Amino acid sequence: MTLKNVNEELLFKLIEQNLAALEVLVGYNIRNEIKLFRISSDLIPFGSSWANNLPWPERYAEDFKRIGAKIRGSGMRVSLHPGQYTVLNSPDDTVARNAALDLDYHNLILDLLGLGQEHKIILHLGGVYNDKTAAKNRFIERWLALSPGVRSRLVLENDDRLFNISDVIDVSCRTGIPVVYDNLHNKTNPADPGVSDLDWIRAVAGTWQTADGKPKIHYSQQNPEKKPGAHSTTIYIDPFLDFYKTLPDVDIMLEVKDKNLSAVKCLNCTSNRGISALEAEWGRYKYSILEHDPAAYQAIRTLLKDKERYPAVEMYRLIEQALATRINVGNAVNAAQHVWGYFKYKAEPAEKKRWENALQKYISGSATLASVKNALQKLAQKHEVDYLNNGYYFSL
DNA sequence: CACCGTCAAGTCGCA
DNA sequence: TGCGACTTGACGGTG
Numbered sequence: 161m162t163l164k165n166v167n168e169e170l171l172f173k174l175i176e177q178n179l180a181a182l183e184v185l186v187g188y189n190i191r192n193e194i195k196l197f198r199i200s201s202d203l204i205p206f207g208s209s210w211a212n213n214l215p216w217p218e219r220y221a222e223d224f225k226r227i228g229a230k231i232r233g234s235g236m237r238v239s240l241h242p243g244q245y246t247v248l249n250s251p252d253d254t255v256a257r258n259a260a261l262d263l264d265y266h267n268l269i270l271d272l273l274g275l276g277q278e279h280k281i282i283l284h285l286g287g288v289y290n291d292k293t294a295a296k297n298r299f300i301e302r303w304l305a306l307s308p309g310v311r312s313r314l315v316l317e318n319d320d321r322l323f324n325i326s327d328v329i330d331v332s333c334r335t336g337i338p339v340v341y342d343n344l345h346n347k348t349n350p351a352d353p354g355v356s357d358l359d360w361i362r363a364v365a366g367t368w369q370t371a372d373g374k375p376k377i378h379y380s381q382q383n384p385e386k387k388p389g390a391h392s393t394t395i396y397i398d399p400f401l402d403f404y405k406t407l408p409d410v411d412i413m414l415e416v417k418d419k420n421l422s423a424v425k426c427l428n429c430t431s432n433r434g435i436s437a438l439e440a441e442w443g444r445y446k447y448s449i450l451e452h453d454p455a456a457y458q459a460i461r462t463l464l465k466d467k468e469r470y471p472a473v474e475m476y477r478l479i480e481q482a483l484a485t486r487i488n489v490g491n492a493v494n495a496a497q498h499v500w501g502y503f504k505y506k507a508e509p510a511e512k513k514r515w516e517n518a519l520q521k522y523i524s525g526s527a528t529l530a531s532v533k534n535a536l537q538k539l540a541q542k543h544e545v546d547y548l549n550n551g552y553y554f555s556l
Numbered sequence: 557c558a559c560c561g562t563c564a565a566g567t568c569g570c571a
Numbered sequence: 572t573g574c575g576a577c578t579t580g581a582c583g584g585t586g
Contacts, residue, residue, distance in 0.1 A: 243578070243579080
């Protein structure tokens with residue numbers, strides 16, 4: 161929906177879909193023991209804009225309550241991150257007022273969910289406007305005028321080009337606002353190249369009071385193929401563990417393109433969740449691994465045979481290595497045929513014919529692998545093959 | 557089906 | 572002075 165086609169009916173429909181999706185996500189997190197979750201600011205379309213003046217807080221109060229109870233009941237901690245366009249310290253009063261309204265909207269979501277002040281709203285300091293000192297002072301003035309609810313939940317994060325971690329700590333010292341340290345932002349916008357991640361994390365841990373909950377950090381890795389500051393597709397396990405093993409007790413939010421996949425990976429590698437957890441994870445990755453690298457596929461199968469061990473890190477190393485290997489036609493066809501095995505006896509003659517055509521066209525170079533996988537995904541959805549639908553073969 | 561532009565927000569920096 | 576980049580994911584149009 162855009163500003164041009166805003167209408168009541170569509171707004172209500174989208175809000176209902178988004179709340180239903182949020183509830184599914186929360187359920188996924190509970191099943192996977194993911195205890196930290198960022199709720200999308202887009203949960204309510206135009207949530208803080210004049211374009212949406214519907215009584216959604218009242219109308220969906222029960223849904224919020226129910227979802228919030230699941231969050232609280234599972235010990236999950238959520239956060240909201242207003243976008244880079246929410247600029248509280250703008251010299252333009254309209255911009256600043258819109259920012260305050262946007263913070264109110266984010267705070268309202270947490271209130272409706274019935275969550276406490278350890279569930280945070282994460283913000284950057286804003287713009288510099290050629291005078292960093294004045295810009296910081298203006299942030300503090302505006303912060304003082306925010307509602308007590310917003311202020312109790314607001315935390316500040318160092319950004320990737322304007323306000324570094326020293327700037328943020330400075331403002332924190334003058335306001336008491338807790339600080340989230342972002343390691344990748346500190347790489348592209350360092351306050352002091354001589355100070356390590358760990359030193360900064362120790363420095364900001366003290367900005368969190370008991371009521372704010374455990375200190376929280378953002379962790380991400382550089383995408384080697386993209387510009388400095390761009391997030392990696394996945395969290396590579398070895399550098400993560402090198403970082404993790406030095407840390408004090410903090411909550412770690414991953415910023416990464418593959419989202420839950422990396423969250424589950426890091427959880428599986430930092431505590432023993434039992435060999436069955438690894439087997440379940442392997443089931444989700446296996447056909448992707450097979451199409452990239454059959455040798456890695458065999459190696460992981462062998463690795464998981466010993467039920468006394470918990471070889472999580474070794475498994476993910478092999479997965480990362482395999483996914484970095486280029487797919488060739490032979491391996492892709494082999495993996496696709498494995499998946500086709502699920503439908504061999506279920507498919508109708510027309511479906512079988514379509515599959516055979518898609519595969520032949522791919523082999524002869526006149527169609528993409530995506531079209532082959534698409535045909536398989538349609539079958540998996542139609543026949544409700546959970547094992548495939550919950551796996552990553554169609555999305556990696 | 558791949559690719560690109562658009563939308564929304566606000567600021568910065570380069571031409 | 573003006574415009575592209577930054578960010579996000581969905582969606583629409585083109586080839």
